[in-house]
Amino acid sequence: MYPEYMHESLKRVEETRPKRLELQRSGKPVFPPMTAEEREDVLNKFHPDYKKESRRTVRVGPNRGELITTEVADMLESHGRIKPDLFDLTKPDYETDILIVGGGGAGCAAAIIAMQNGSKSIISTKLRIGDANSMMSQGGMQAAVSPTDSPTRHYLDAIGGGHFDNKPDLVRALTEDGPEVVKWLEDLGVVWDKNPDHTMYVLHGGGTSRKRMHSCRDYTGAIIMRTLMDEVRNHPDKITVLEFMPTVELILDTKGRCAGGVLYNMETEEYFTVKAKATIIATGGYGRLHIRGFDTTNHYGATGDGLIMAYRAGAKLLYMDSVQYHPTGASFPEQIAGFLITEKIRGAGGQPINKFGELFVFPREPRDVESAAFIRECLERGNGIQTPSGRWGVWLDSPLIEIIQGSGYLYKNFPAMVRQFIRYQIDITKEPMLVYPSLHYQNGGIEINAKCETNVPGLYVAGEASGGVHGRNRLMGNSVLDYNVFGRRAGKYAAEYVKHVNLGKLTLEHVTAYENELKKAGIKTDRIAPVLLPSYTPEEVRKRQLTAHYEGTLR
Amino acid sequence: MAKQKAPARKTAVSSRSRAPKAKPQEPLKKMVTVYIMGKSHRVPAEATIMGAIEYAGYQIKRGAGCREGFCGACATVYRLPGDYKIYTGLACTTLVQEGMWLSQLPVIPAQKPIYDIEKLRPDVTAFQVLYPEIFRCVACNTCTKACPQSLEVMDYIQAAIRGDIEKVMDLSFDCLSCGLCAIRCPAEIVHYNVGILGRRLYGRYLAPKSPELEKRLKEIREKKFEKEYRELMGMSREELKKRYYARDTE
Numbered sequence: 001m002y003p004e005y006m007h008e009s010l011k012r013v014e015e016t017r018p019k020r021l022e023l024q025r026s027g028k029p030v031f032p033p034m035t036a037e038e039r040e041d042v043l044n045k046f047h048p049d050y051k052k053e054s055r056r057t058v059r060v061g062p063n064r065g066e067l068i069t070t071e072v073a074d075m076l077e078s079h080g081r082i083k084p085d086l087f088d089l090t091k092p093d094y095e096t097d098i099l100i101v102g103g104g105g106a107g108c109a110a111a112i113i114a115m116q117n118g119s120k121s122i123i124s125t126k127l128r129i130g131d132a133n134s135m136m137s138q139g140g141m142q143a144a145v146s147p148t149d150s151p152t153r154h155y156l157d158a159i160g161g162g163h164f165d166n167k168p169d170l171v172r173a174l175t176e177d178g179p180e181v182v183k184w185l186e187d188l189g190v191v192w193d194k195n196p197d198h199t200m201y202v203l204h205g206g207g208t209s210r211k212r213m214h215s216c217r218d219y220t221g222a223i224i225m226r227t228l229m230d231e232v233r234n235h236p237d238k239i240t241v242l243e244f245m246p247t248v249e250l251i252l253d254t255k256g257r258c259a260g261g262v263l264y265n266m267e268t269e270e271y272f273t274v275k276a277k278a279t280i281i282a283t284g285g286y287g288r289l290h291i292r293g294f295d296t297t298n299h300y301g302a303t304g305d306g307l308i309m310a311y312r313a314g315a316k317l318l319y320m321d322s323v324q325y326h327p328t329g330a331s332f333p334e335q336i337a338g339f340l341i342t343e344k345i346r347g348a349g350g351q352p353i354n355k356f357g358e359l360f361v362f363p364r365e366p367r368d369v370e371s372a373a374f375i376r377e378c379l380e381r382g383n384g385i386q387t388p389s390g391r392w393g394v395w396l397d398s399p400l401i402e403i404i405q406g407s408g409y410l411y412k413n414f415p416a417m418v419r420q421f422i423r424y425q426i427d428i429t430k431e432p433m434l435v436y437p438s439l440h441y442q443n444g445g446i447e448i449n450a451k452c453e454t455n456v457p458g459l460y461v462a463g464e465a466s467g468g469v470h471g472r473n474r475l476m477g478n479s480v481l482d483y484n485v486f487g488r489r490a491g492k493y494a495a496e497y498v499k500h501v502n503l504g505k506l507t508l509e510h511v512t513a514y515e516n517e518l519k520k521a522g523i524k525t526d527r528i529a530p531v532l533l534p535s536y537t538p539e540e541v542r543k544r545q546l547t548a549h550y551e552g553t554l555r
Numbered sequence: 556m557a558k559q560k561a562p563a564r565k566t567a568v569s570s571r572s573r574a575p576k577a578k579p580q581e582p583l584k585k586m587v588t589v590y591i592m593g594k595s596h597r598v599p600a601e602a603t604i605m606g607a608i609e610y611a612g613y614q615i616k617r618g619a620g621c622r623e624g625f626c627g628a629c630a631t632v633y634r635l636p637g638d639y640k641i642y643t644g645l646a647c648t649t650l651v652q653e654g655m656w657l658s659q660l661p662v663i664p665a666q667k668p669i670y671d672i673e674k675l676r677p678d679v680t681a682f683q684v685l686y687p688e689i690f691r692c693v694a695c696n697t698c699t700k701a702c703p704q705s706l707e708v709m710d711y712i713q714a715a716i717r718g719d720i721e722k723v724m725d726l727s728f729d730c731l732s733c734g735l736c737a738i739r740c741p742a743e744i745v746h747y748n749v750g751i752l753g754r755r756l757y758g759r760y761l762a763p764k765s766p767e768l769e770k771r772l773k774e775i776r777e778k779k780f781e782k783e784y785r786e787l788m789g790m791s792r793e794e795l796k797k798r799y800y801a802r803d804t805e
Binding site: 183227 | 602603606609610612614616617619621622623624626628648650667672704724728729731751754755756758763765767768770772775780783784787788795796798799800802803804805
């Protein structure tokens with residue numbers, strides 16, 4: 001239920017709705033899309049990335065001297081969790097072909113394809129298998145299937161959305177594999193939304209020039225993830241799943257090839273070693289680092305663990321200066337602040353509206369541009385609505401969708417969104433949602449090529465943990481596609497690689513060397529990474545926890 | 556759609572021990588007393604169960620995942636003062652109430668049979684072989700009452716018994732696999748796994764196939780886009796920019 005003081009603004013939204021409906025039905029853009037110059041201007045002035053304190057120079061490791069996101073630089077300049085000399089690497093606790101770090105979409109896809117190519121794998125995951133951002137994606141997956149569309153057009157949309165910084169071979173892989181992924185997932189049992197004539201039901205997303213967003217209602221990620229998990233669990237003889245056992249450090253061999261990892265049982269607090277001929281990092285992103293203090297759409301374990309492990313092992317990072325803020329995170333009520341409001345809402349005709357009931361931006365600009373425009377509307381122009389807890393927001397007019405698409409459309413196509421708000425007595429078929437940008441995605445990551453290889457032999461990366469495919473801004477629906485395309489590729493190419501690799505002696509020397517580098521750079525810190533879990537313990541409670549350090553689960 | 560399971564929040568006289576004093580640093584916030592695994596804590600009245608657990612000082616390991624109502628990691632059971640009923644909910648989306656006595660379920664013990672989707676038939680035989688216990692369903696509807704998503708759980712189990720795969724898919728579509736149905740079922744059915752099987756069978760065998768998809772896959776196999784890819788990949792940044800901003804939109 002919205003507080004009394006918002007009612008006048010809500011009335012304005014209602015009053016302007018018929019006119020905006022007319023505009024929508026005209027088929028023309030409801031607000032003029034920005035030119036290249038306008039995009040640049042709003043980004044420079046209002047996107048959180050472009051603030052001076054958002055980035056700093058990292059002082060150690062393969063990207064030393066580069067400007068990267070401050071919180072990431074902090075994480076990279078952290079101590080490890082383990083003392084390397086405590087481990088006897090001649091007697092590994094587990095041996096397998098491929099160690100897959102992370103049990104989300106990319107990890108599961110990799111395990112399935114690796115298995116089909118003759119490789120056994122171990123999935124090491126911090127929470128349960130499927131506890132990942134993959135599970136939470138609502139809106140859909142891009143793939144150029146329609147006759148009016150083409151993979152090359154998808155390529156152009158993705159690379160323009162990424163400000164032309166995307167690595168071309170990765171974008172080609174992403175867009176060219178897209179239709180195959182639609183088919184692969186359907187064959188595994190994913191239930192795609194279809195039109196009555198059996199063609200795929202597709203919508204627009206921000207920055208798309210053709211409708212190519214495939215969906216499973218607004219539980220797209222949940223349906224795909226549960227299908228992949230179910231398939232993984234159908235092969236316990238080929239894929240071993242170790243839950244609540246994150247990998248906390250990679251192991252190399254004396255020739256510098258990746259040779260497995262050190263795992264930490266978060267419940268019994270034991271450590272285990274895994275010897276593997278290849279390792280795939282599929283740890284996802286870093287939303288739970290709450291960069292710039294933003295709320296996040298991300299799941300509990302999204303703490304960027306793969307980045308630091310790979311970095312200590314010598315892997316290069318790419319575009320780690322770029323953070324994605326999803327334009328429409330929930331701003332009210334407080335209990336769901338930061339939660340994802342799918343972009344599909346705008347794809348279906350939902351419009352962002354200021355407190356006077358006016359349109360102020362084209363609803364489907366690329367995400368960074370749209371977010372910056374929201375921030376400008378609130379902070380510079382003062383046309384936002386402030387919540388009782390001091391958050392800002394603009395309206396996202398969902399009732400308009402009911403009028404455009406017909407009554408009952410929201411219940412049928414956005415059941416998760418309807419549920420999310422009705423718990424707080426807000427009926428989104430009748431009232432708009434209050435939204436503000438929320439920390440959503442790690443645009444950059446560990447640099448890969450189209451085979452998911454890194455500069456460390458035997459180390460592969462897939463999904464959000466990787467960098468390059470989305471340039472400096474990802475479009476909606478390209479991450480679900482990303483973890484499928486590159487998860488599959490990582491599984492395939494790693495399985496090929498392990499067929500002819502003979503590992504030498506295992507070592508954690510690089511962990512010691514990294515620690516020395518920190519010392520040499522004069523970095524004094526009590527930070528420890530991987531972070532594993534964020535802490536939401538109140539300060540007062542922490543003060544009484546005299547014998548525990550809540551740096552993740554480390555004691 | 557969202558059926559109200561628990562009675563609306565009300566202040567009730569606690570039947571349990573006296574609540575401790577409010578934490579001094581939150582004088583303005585309205586507080587309530589909840590019992591987390593039997594221990595009393597003062598927490599903000601507006602908190603979700605998950606927020607309350609963390610406010611009380613617990614570092615959750617099991618029992619939190621997406622924190623937004625999609626993953627089903629935070630199944631919780633609770634009772635309210637003066638009420639004999641067991642209520643169920645997700646910790647991330649259920650608000651605390653005065654006197655709530657709660658416990659999270661760290662895991663739901665449940666078997667998942669191993670199967671090869673390619674060797675199943677999309678009819679009742681799949682359920683007969685893999686989930687014979689569903690035929691023990693006594694239609695008590697306890698599963699439906701336990702569902703935090705307000706799904707018609709019993710109806711999809713009954714649909715599975717009839718071999719109506721499409722109905723199983725449709726009714727179980729929004730299932731989060733939290734397992735609260737399974738833990739309450741007197742017939743010991745694992746409903747959510749039945750739902751996954753139903754959806755996979757539908758997607759694999761019964762969903763109408765898109766003719767456009769097959770056509771596009773053929774075009775890709777025949778390298779129809781090779782030339783254009785090469786052209787785009789060979790363009791300078793400026794050329795690409797020009798092409799991008801000049802493109803038409805559907």
